[in-house]
Amino acid sequence: AQSVAQPEDQVNVAEGNPLTVKCTYSVSGNPYLFWYVQYPNRGLQFLLKYITGDNLVKGSYGFEAEFNKSQTSFHLKKPSALVSDSALYFCAVRDGGNYQLIWGAGTKLIIKP
Amino acid sequence: DSGVTQTPKHLITATGQRVTLRCSPRSGDLSVYWYQQSLDQGLQFLIQYYNGEERAKGNILERFSAQQFPDLHSELNLSSLELGDSALYFCASSGQGAYYGYTFGSGTRLTVV
Numbered sequence: 498a499q500s501v502a503q504p505e506d507q508v509n510v511a512e513g514n515p516l517t518v519k520c521t522y523s524v525s526g527n528p529y530l531f532w533y534v535q536y537p538n539r540g541l542q543f544l545l546k547y548i549t550g551d552n553l554v555k556g557s558y559g560f561e562a563e564f565n566k567s568q569t570s571f572h573l574k575k576p577s578a579l580v581s582d583s584a585l586y587f588c589a590v591r592d593g594g595n596y597q598l599i600w601g602a603g604t605k606l607i608i609k610p
Numbered sequence: 611d612s613g614v615t616q617t618p619k620h621l622i623t624a625t626g627q628r629v630t631l632r633c634s635p636r637s638g639d640l641s642v643y644w645y646q647q648s649l650d651q652g653l654q655f656l657i658q659y660y661n662g663e664e665r666a667k668g669n670i671l672e673r674f675s676a677q678q679f680p681d682l683h684s685e686l687n688l689s690s691l692e693l694g695d696s697a698l699y700f701c702a703s704s705g706q707g708a709y710y711g712y713t714f715g716s717g718t719r720l721t722v723v
Contacts, residue, residue, distance in 0.1 A: 543711050
């Protein structure tokens with residue numbers, strides 16, 4: 498069965514430093530991977546997705562993610578963190594059977610000034 | 611505006627009562643998903659509808675039910691409410707196909723007192 502793991506409940510980064518939010522997945526076929534962000538009391542917003550092609554995917558707000566098939570990972574990255582990046586981040590993988598997204602537990606990102 | 615509309619935004623009700631949450635999907639999307647998110651928790655998948663038919667069921671309590679109407683809007687009915695049902699309830703919609711992510715509404719915050 499498809500699954501997604503976000504091994505860190507919380508990540509703390511100083512403003513201006515690079516950030517990484519980790520995600521690993523398990524699928525039986527080709528993975529379709531997604532990152533979403535949730536600001537307090539808001540709905541989830543799409544950041545980026547990997548379907549096929551280039552392993553480095555660029556998304557909204559300066560975020561990017563690197564697909565690594567051998568390590569079954571899809572880590573979210575940003576070269577220079579902003580305080581406004583503080584939010585809850587969710588990784589998800591598509592289940593090809595019923596097109597349902599399987600979600601990770603979420604990682605709280607805190608950017609300190 | 612994501613294109614997914616949820617009403618009401620806030621709802622306060624007493625234990626034992628019944629409420630109905632409404633969701634209008636993004637234009638053209640046939641799938642609707644309902645999620646529950648408790649405070650600082652991840653997403654709990656409740657149920658999915660596709661073009662009026664139930665497609666998948668998650669951890670939905672027997673006190674909860676949903677339906678999708680011919681115009682594709684969906685309603686989530688919560689009955690015999692308990693304090694523990696207090697949460698954010700999200701609706702999301704998507705197109706048909708593995709390439710599509712979800713578009714989320716802004717959620718309904720339910721408080722049971």
